[in-house]
Amino acid sequence: MNSSNAPSGAKPVSVTVLGSGDAFATAGRSQSGYLIRSKDACILMDAGPDLLGSLKRKNLAPADIDIVVISHLHGDHYGGLPFLMLEYMYESPPERMIYVVGPRNLESRSYRMMKLSYPRFDLDVIRHWLHFIEIAPHEEVRLGRVRIDAIRSPHTNPDVSLSLRLRIGGRTIVYSGDSGWNEGLVEFARDADLFLCECTYFESSHLEFHMNYPQLAANRDRFKVKRMVLTHLGHEVLEHRRDIKMELAHDGMKIDL
Numbered sequence: 001m002n003s004s005n006a007p008s009g010a011k012p013v014s015v016t017v018l019g020s021g022d023a024f025a026t027a028g029r030s031q032s033g034y035l036i037r038s039k040d041a042c043i044l045m046d047a048g049p050d051l052l053g054s055l056k057r058k059n060l061a062p063a064d065i066d067i068v069v070i071s072h073l074h075g076d077h078y079g080g081l082p083f084l085m086l087e088y089m090y091e092s093p094p095e096r097m098i099y100v101v102g103p104r105n106l107e108s109r110s111y112r113m114m115k116l117s118y119p120r121f122d123l124d125v126i127r128h129w130l131h132f133i134e135i136a137p138h139e140e141v142r143l144g145r146v147r148i149d150a151i152r153s154p155h156t157n158p159d160v161s162l163s164l165r166l167r168i169g170g171r172t173i174v175y176s177g178d179s180g181w182n183e184g185l186v187e188f189a190r191d192a193d194l195f196l197c198e199c200t201y202f203e204s205s206h207l208e209f210h211m212n213y214p215q216l217a218a219n220r221d222r223f224k225v226k227r228m229v230l231t232h233l234g235h236e237v238l239e240h241r242r243d244i245k246m247e248l249a250h251d252g253m254k255i256d257l
């Protein structure tokens, strides 16, 4: 696991926002995806349906990905996996094992989605390259020098949704995934170099499985993180962006850590 696509310059880790939009691709933003690169590994965190487009528009090669980490089994977060499989099958065979880490049922649901999308596709070909690893809340997965752990986010039930913490290249990246307000995130995110936090709404609070700006603004000082960036942005947030005092992600944003 040694990425040939490591960032140049002094910063050991770079994060490229592939998709900062909500499930509706509001304002034409791609759905969730983040590409994290260091000299040790290239990690794709979440794989929204526009995955291949958002990679290729930025000249990022799908074959460079060593590890895929999925926060939860909603289509805007893993619906791009069939296209990644298709890419590996026909356009850029990885010719090495790629690890796919995520909540329970990720493997069966991904292969089912692939089979529904491309019924004649021989899954055995792709099984050769993809190794799925289930990560449970409070468990840690180590892949080379990369460490991944997770807590459960209040977002789906009975499916398990995760907030994720990645340690790579001496940096810590925490990602809320989709989540309602979760007091546990305050401790989980502590000391992160980057905290990517969902903010789907500006003020609506009728959906308890997403967060809104007033919740995050009221708790901002409790998040002891070096940098906090709001993402998974819905139309309310974008319409009120001038009223928001926190940093917002955008597609193509590059964050050096």
Ligand SMILES: [Zn+2]
Residues within 6 Å of the ligand: 022, 023, 032, 074, 076, 077, 178, 232
């Ligand atoms: Zn979502």
Ligand SMILES: [Zn+2]
Residues within 6 Å of the ligand: 072, 074, 155, 178
């Ligand atoms: Zn979701």
